[in-house]
Amino acid sequence: MKYLITGGCGFIGSHLAEKLLLSGSDVTVIDDLSTGSLDNIKEIMHHEKFHLFIDTILNSVLLEEMIQKVDFVFHLAAVVGVKRVMDNPVDSIIINVEGTYNVLRLCAKHNKKTLLASTSEIYGKNTNVPFKEDADIVIGTTKKKRWSYACTKAIDEFLAFAFFEEKNFPVIVIRLFNTVGPRQSDKYGMVIPRFIKQALNNQPITVFGDGKQTRCFSHVKDIVDGMINLIIKEDAYGQVFNMGSEEEVTIEELAIAIKEMTKSASEIICINPQEIYSKGFEDMSRRMPDITKIRDMTNFSPQYNIKDIIRDCIEDVKKNRIS
């Protein structure tokens, strides 16, 4: 099989590329290295079946050439993370909407099977936890930039299903819930690498808010396996699936676990997220997936618990990134 991964130099994309190459497949990547890096793909860069194009998904001429040559497209390229979206609101909207439109329309034109990575952010302020795929999207006002990420991904999903309806486009949408693991950068506000770096440097571990908000973290390896197992199911096309862990932890518990597991002398302090982001910043208190649908389709069952995940991330930060 020949695969194209948009955003393949990113955190999830690089793990996916490695796994596909291991199974003997041919992998082409397009990435503009805006948040991804060559470091992420250093182990596979010279693999004979790996092909890299450093370019943007806004380049539809190149994109069309690449799509024509492959059997399947994983569309992961996006402006990701609340901090990055808040810092670059215009670019985020253009990449996530126009870039994804390019990918989806060209995949539909050439009838290539495609997986679109969407996000749990699109459940927004819905409090009906755990979220089922058919839950309402409850998004805040357009004057609050953080909601633009959720809205761009919702438009992407609408587009995918519109092409599915109108053109019989074989597409699957997955909504990822806090995917973490080795190689995730701390630069864009991602909580686990940020806490680990603070703990290893004996700096205060900065919890945004009161720390009582919960999240469910999945190991990137479970997510990559989940994607690969899902795309072989013909019944999955035209559908949307939550993908994540059901193990719910508070951010305070996460900070305590990281402090203990790094044997850090750091103190844990709570700071007002409005100081970091902007006045009126809104966060969700709980974000947990209902994974019945993907479990029924593929027997999806995450293998890594939160301690395993933290252990892997600490090792990675120690090995590569501590500064």
Ligand SMILES: NC(=O)c1ccc[n+]([C@@H]2O[C@H](COP(=O)([O-])OP(=O)(O)OC[C@H]3O[C@@H](n4cnc5c(N)ncnc54)[C@H](O)[C@@H]3O)[C@@H](O)[C@H]2O)c1
């Ligand atoms: N990690 C998570 O917890 C999470 C949660 C929900 C959804 N997702 C989705 O999963 C996908 C991958 O996320 P990730 O965590 O690996 O983030 P990431 O930032 O590491 O990966 C995104 C990649 O896309 C590339 N990219 C951005 N704009 C591009 C453009 N215009 N052209 C080409 N490449 C471009 C970046 O350089 C990067 O390598 C994204 O679509 C994201 O929305 C991730």
